[in-house]
Amino acid sequence: MSPRLDAAGNLRGLRPGSVSGSAVLYLGSHIDTVPDAGAFDGVLGVVLAIALVKALGEHPLPFAVEVLAFSEEEGVRFGVPFIGSRALVGTIDSELLNRLDSAGITVAQAIRDFGLDPAGLPAAKLPAATLGYLEFHIEQGAVLEDLDLPLGIVTSIAGQSRFELLFTGQANHAGTTPRGRRRDALAGAAEWIGCVEREAVTAPDLRATVGQLEVRPGTSNVIPASVYATLDLRHALDSVRSEAAASLLDAGNRIARRRGLDFHSEQRLDQPAIPLDPELICALERAVTRSGSPVHRMVSGAGHDAMIMARSCPAAMLFLRSPGGVSHQTEESVLPEDVASALAAGAEFLKEAESMYA
Ligand code: GLV
Ligand code: MN
Ligand code: MN
Numbered sequence: 001m002s003p004r005l006d007a008a009g010n011l012r013g014l015r016p017g018s019v020s021g022s023a024v025l026y027l028g029s030h031i032d033t034v035p036d037a038g039a040f041d042g043v044l045g046v047v048l049a050i051a052l053v054k055a056l057g058e059h060p061l062p063f064a065v066e067v068l069a070f071s072e073e074e075g076v077r078f079g080v081p082f083i084g085s086r087a088l089v090g091t092i093d094s095e096l097l098n099r100l101d102s103a104g105i106t107v108a109q110a111i112r113d114f115g116l117d118p119a120g121l122p123a124a125k126l127p128a129a130t131l132g133y134l135e136f137h138i139e140q141g142a143v144l145e146d147l148d149l150p151l152g153i154v155t156s157i158a159g160q161s162r163f164e165l166l167f168t169g170q171a172n173h174a175g176t177t178p179r180g181r182r183r184d185a186l187a188g189a190a191e192w193i194g195c196v197e198r199e200a201v202t203a204p205d206l207r208a209t210v211g212q213l214e215v216r217p218g219t220s221n222v223i224p225a226s227v228y229a230t231l232d233l234r235h236a237l238d239s240v241r242s243e244a245a246a247s248l249l250d251a252g253n254r255i256a257r258r259r260g261l262d263f264h265s266e267q268r269l270d271q272p273a274i275p276l277d278p279e280l281i282c283a284l285e286r287a288v289t290r291s292g293s294p295v296h297r298m299v300s301g302a303g304h305d306a307m308i309m310a311r312s313c314p315a316a317m318l319f320l321r322s323p324g325g326v327s328h329q330t331e332e333s334v335l336p337e338d339v340a341s342a343l344a345a346g347a348e349f350l351k352e353a354e355s356m357y358a
Contacts, residue, residue, distance in 0.1 A: 001053060001067060007111065007120035008087030009071035015053050018060040023129035025353055026313075027052065027346075028068030029137055030084060030305055034076055038332020042073060044320070045136040048339070052346045061350070063131055063357045070305050077101045077110070079164060079230075079268045085305035087124040089312040131357055132280055132314040134349065135306045136342055138334055142325025143298055150338040151293050151345060153284050154317035157300040157307040158207075159238050159273035161245050163231040165252060167192070168262040171217060171225035186215050186224035188259045195251040196231065199244050206244050207234040207301060236299050238272050274307045277314035283356060284316050287348035293341045302327070318342060318349075 001013030011031070016022065029045025049067040056065075068088070075081030078099045086092050097108040097118055108118045144152050169183035193210050200208035214228040231248065235241040249265050256263035285295050298319065306315045320338045324331065 005116065006087060006124035007116050007118060008084050008092065008124055009111065009114055009116060010084045010087060010124065011069040011071075013050070013053070013067040015056070015061075015065045015067075017064040018062055021129075022062065022064045023131050023357065024064045024066050024127060025131045025357070026066050026068055026126075026133040026309070027135075028066075028070060028133075028305070029135050030070040030073030032070075032072050032074055032076070032084075034074050034328050036330060037328060038326075038330055040138045040332050040334050041140065041327055042070075042137070044138055044334060044339075048136040048342055048346060051343060052350065055343070055347060056350065061354060063353065065350075068133075068305075073305055075162070075269070078107055079162070081162075081269065081303060082271075082305060082308045083107065085308035087121055088126050089308055090122070090125045091308075091311075092121055126309075126312050130313045131353070132277065132316065133306060133309040134280070134284075134346075135304060135309075135315070135317045136346065137302075137304060137317060137319060138327060138332065139298075139319040139322045140302045140325075140327035140332075141322060144296070144319065144321035145323060145325055147296060149294055149296050150321050150335070150341040151288055152296050152298040152319035152321075153281060153288065154276055154300045154306070154319060155281060155297045156236065156273060156275040157302075157304055157310075157317075158234045158236045159241050160269055160271045160303050161231075161233040161241055161267065162269035163233075163245070163249075164266050164268055165189075165229045165231060166262075166264045167227045167229070167252075167256060168264070169223070169225055169260070172223045174221040174223055177223060182223055183260045184223050185227045185261055188255050188261045188263075189213065189227040189229055191259075192248075192252050192255050193229075195255075196248055199248055203235070203240055203244055205235060206240060208232070208244065208248070234301055234303075236273050241273075271303065271307060274310050276306065276310060276316050279356075280314050280316035283352040284318060284345070284349055287352050288318075288345045290348045291341065291344035293345060318345060
């Protein structure tokens, strides 16, 4: 493959097709990660894509294959996920380029600091002659393990909302300030987090997470003046997700009013649920069957670059069983035999593609 870095920091390796100017089939996943992560979320999909290309050897294909190692899928640094794949579908706008990280560095500056030029972003876009995108990924849940299955074919990806919230009260002395004079931002945030959990219990299959809290000034003998919090909501139905978001923002406002706090929220992500491509799903099913593994269709609760790519081209995903159903932590793993099953299914998928795109 000939490798290059595009202007969003995606590492891309192109294997040309048998005729020049061939249309491109994309394979890949992301190589960024979360704090205290495991070793497989994202990067396994990149390694599998490279292994598939390697296994092709000199075998000519009527289409080009480009392996994509996406940057910034998780949204850890700038609070906005999928920055790498957004570059391929052309949705990195000036608002995103001006987003700040916690050190006050913009996305555009981070790109420049990495030795790249944001002016080159348009060249990262998918060409018109794009055939599709296939992503291998660990399941990150326990569905396949519970069914004792190595692989899952993703039919759709749940939508996600992410919010940043700020509860503001007033710092004061912990020992001298009586109940009626306290404007405790953390007590308000804590009450609201209880509502978040209740909402997730009431709405079936809603996933609601407060994953980050910053308490200021953050000292044992000072009443908290402010709390920064994040809210992450997921559901396969966009209406359930947006109703939950509205109800939780309303709860934040009510709790803040009653406690004499200010409440401010900003939405960082409103990513609709997305169905993956029916034709590629059927091709994956044939490939999985021919490779000797059982076929199982499932919805992805986690977000993936495939949900961004699906806006611009047919997209498909193959999941590998996650032992213990754990991910986004160090115990995340895969079974070597499942990796072998995924590789076998991937090789069959490339044969399918050879006849589909002949
Ligand atoms: C990506 O890992 C996500 O948060 O779903
Ligand atoms: Mn992840
Ligand atoms: Mn991932």
